[in-house]
Amino acid sequence: MSTELSVVLVHRNDIERTQLRSALESLPGVQIAGERSDLRAGMALAHQVEPSILLLELAGGGDEALQAASQYRLQHPDVVLFLSTDQFNPETLVRAMHAGAQEVLRRPLDREALSAAVERVAAFAARKHGGGTSRSVITVFSNKGGVGVSTLATNLAVSIRRQSGREVALADFDYQSGDVASMLGLAPARTIGDVLSAARIDSASVQDVMLKHASGVSVLSQPEQIERVDGVMGHQVGSVLEILGATYEVVVVDAPHLINDIALEIFDRSSIILVVAELSLPSVRAARRSLDIFHKLNFMTMQDRVRLVLNRASEHSAISRAQIEETLGMRVFCSIANDYAAVSQAINLGRPLCVDSPKSRAGRDLDGLARELIPVENATWQEEEAAPRRPRLRLFGKG
Numbered sequence: 554m555s556t557e558l559s560v561v562l563v564h565r566n567d568i569e570r571t572q573l574r575s576a577l578e579s580l581p582g583v584q585i586a587g588e589r590s591d592l593r594a595g596m597a598l599a600h601q602v603e604p605s606i607l608l609l610e611l612a613g614g615g616d617e618a619l620q621a622a623s624q625y626r627l628q629h630p631d632v633v634l635f636l637s638t639d640q641f642n643p644e645t646l647v648r649a650m651h652a653g654a655q656e657v658l659r660r661p662l663d664r665e666a667l668s669a670a671v672e673r674v675a676a677f678a679a680r681k682h683g684g685g686t687s688r689s690v691i692t693v694f695s696n697k698g699g700v701g702v703s704t705l706a707t708n709l710a711v712s713i714r715r716q717s718g719r720e721v722a723l724a725d726f727d728y729q730s731g732d733v734a735s736m737l738g739l740a741p742a743r744t745i746g747d748v749l750s751a752a753r754i755d756s757a758s759v760q761d762v763m764l765k766h767a768s769g770v771s772v773l774s775q776p777e778q779i780e781r782v783d784g785v786m787g788h789q790v791g792s793v794l795e796i797l798g799a800t801y802e803v804v805v806v807d808a809p810h811l812i813n814d815i816a817l818e819i820f821d822r823s824s825i826i827l828v829v830a831e832l833s834l835p836s837v838r839a840a841r842r843s844l845d846i847f848h849k850l851n852f853m854t855m856q857d858r859v860r861l862v863l864n865r866a867s868e869h870s871a872i873s874r875a876q877i878e879e880t881l882g883m884r885v886f887c888s889i890a891n892d893y894a895a896v897s898q899a900i901n902l903g904r905p906l907c908v909d910s911p912k913s914r915a916g917r918d919l920d921g922l923a924r925e926l927i928p929v930e931n932a933t934w935q936e937e938e939a940a941p942r943r944p945r946l947r948l949f950g951k952g
Contacts, residue, residue, distance in 0.1 A: 558675060561604040562588040563595030564637065565612055569662065573608065573637070576664050580671055596621050603629060606674060608658075611638035615645060619652045626653035633674050646753045650792045655799060656755055666757065673756050677799060690798050691926060692823040693862075694808040694816070697839035700831050701864045703727065703807050704896060704906070705889065705919070707736045710805040711768045711905040712923035719927070722763070722801040724773045724794065726819060727809050728785055731775030737766050738903025741774045745793070746781030748773075754792045756800065768908065771801065787814035794822045803927060812846055820852060825926065826859045827886075830877065832870035837880055844881060860886035862922070867891040887922045890914035 560577055562585060564570035570588060577583050586602045589595035592609070599607050607625065609618050615638065622634050636649050639660040649657050656670040693706040703725075710723035725733035725745070734741050743762040751758040763771040773793070797804045808819055820826060826847070830840040840861070847853050861881065863874060866888040878884050892915035899906040907923075910916045 557582055557584060558605040558671065558678065559584050559586040559602065560606045560608060561586050561595065561599045561602060562608050563590075563592060563599075564588070564608075564610040565590045565592075566610070569610075569637075569660070572662050573667075576662060576667055577671070580668060582675060583671060592618060592621060596625060599625060599632075600628075604632065605678065606633045606635055606671070608635040608637065611636050611640065611645070611649070615640070615648070619648055622654065623652040635670065641752055647788060650754070650788070650795075655796075657753060669757060673760075673800065688798060688802055689825060689927065690794065690804045690806065690823045691825045691827065692806040692808050692819055693827045693829060694810075694820075694843070695829040695836075695839065696810055696812060696843050697836055698730070698810045700829050700836055701889075701896075702810070702829050703732055703736060704900065705827070705829060705862065705864060705922075706805050706807040707733050708905050708907045708916075708919045709923055709926075710770045710803075711737075711766070712907045712920050713803055713805070713927050714769045715907065716920065716923055717803075717927050719802040720771075720800075721769070721803045721805065722771045722773065722797050723766075723805050723807070724797055725775045725807045726790055726794075726815065727807050728775060728815070729779070729809060731807065733807050734764075734772060734774035735903060736900055737770075737772060737905065739764055739766065739772060739774065741772070744774045744776040744781070746776040746778075748793060749785055749789055750781075754789060754796070756796050759793055759796045760800070768905065773797070785815065787818040790815050791818035791822060794819060798822060812843070817850075820847075820850075824858070826852065827862045828859060829862050829864050830881075831863065831865045832867065832872045832874075832877070834872070837872070837877055840881055844883065859883075862886055863888040865889065865891040887918070887925060889918040889922070892916075 560583060562573055574585055574588060578585060586604045587598045589598055609622055611618050634654040635656045635658055636654045637658045637660055646657060693702050695702050710721050714721040723733060725731040741764045747762050748754060748758050763773055766772055806819055809816055828840055828843055830836045847859050853859055861883050863885045874885055892913050895910045895913035896906055896915055899909045907916050907919050
């Protein structure tokens with residue numbers, strides 16, 4: 554851990570505070586900037602020294618500490634909040650997340666969990682200050698199914714990783730029909746269903762289910778059994794996405810095909826929303842409805858936050874690109890060629906198109922979309938000397 558992290562520790566119990574201080578001081582790169590037993594004195598100290606990490610005890614009901622934490626985070630948005638509590642009920646965890654806490658630590662002290670939490674903060678700080686790159690959450694969305702949202706999201710994530718070398722996560726939040734894992738030829742043993750059923754949603758529980766694809770993309774997939782995500786709540790998805798956004802440089806989201814509480818939580822946390830449409834009247838009508846809602850919810854006030862992607866584009870369609878732009882009142886940001894044979898083969902093989910057929914029309918367009926979204930200087934990917942060996946066809950994602 555090379556990044557220097559300062560910590561202010563606020564805990565009323567002298568013995569537990571000493572244990573926390575000892576555990577933190579044993580970690581390389583961690584410096585205790587101060588400690589207090591009283592909340593007010595501790596917050597005053599935090600305002601003075603502006604630590605990297607502020608660790609607060611949730612005493613009693615936790616109302617006072619949560620309010621102080623939330624207010625401090627507003628004034629110091631770069632701080633990382635750790636909250637320590639013995640009340641691991643859903644209400645407390647949700648309130649902690651709403652206050653802006655990145656980690657909720659169990660009492661009595663779990664040194665391994667504390668060390669892992671600090672390591673995640675150090676890794677994030679090193680990427681933030683070392684690379685100087687911005688972080689992005691790119692959501693791919695259509696309120697009409699069947700227009701290729703999952704295909705675009707999957708290939709976009711792989712292409713960004715391949716061309717930029719950045720840390721990329723692909724999150725499948727299409728809880729009705731998510732098939733990102735299948736498109737990547739993965740059969741995950743753990744999925745977002747395990748995160749939602751965990752005692753708490755935190756960085757550890759999310760990282761435990763992330764599956765690394767051969768491309769280097771980390772994948773959060775949907776379970777095969779839809780009942781495992783029954784009752785998923787918007788705030789749960791929001792918490793997971795916040796954790797991913799703090800951990801990875803780029804997060805690509807495959808969003809559900811409807812606008813509800815879950816979708817709104819995703820949109821609120823997205824830096825870019827790609828609305829996908831194709832050259833058909835039903836698809837254009839669906840896109841129009843989505844854009845109307847985005848206007849009402851003020852998602853369109855920030856220039857280029859919402860962008861239109863035309864999938865399966867063809868010069869022989871009865872509807873032209875110009876007609877779509879006129880109807881929707883928005884220019885097409887990018888077009889992906891209608892390349893049925895190449896796309897279908899890639900899906901059936903469980904391989905990303907931009908890896909399996911990078912020179913196909915759609916493959917080139919997808920790589921171009923990735924470069925438009927995440928500008929790449931001196932792109933590092935190179936064409937393979939020989940064509941990759943074609944794997945056998947896969948059925949239902951099974952090997």
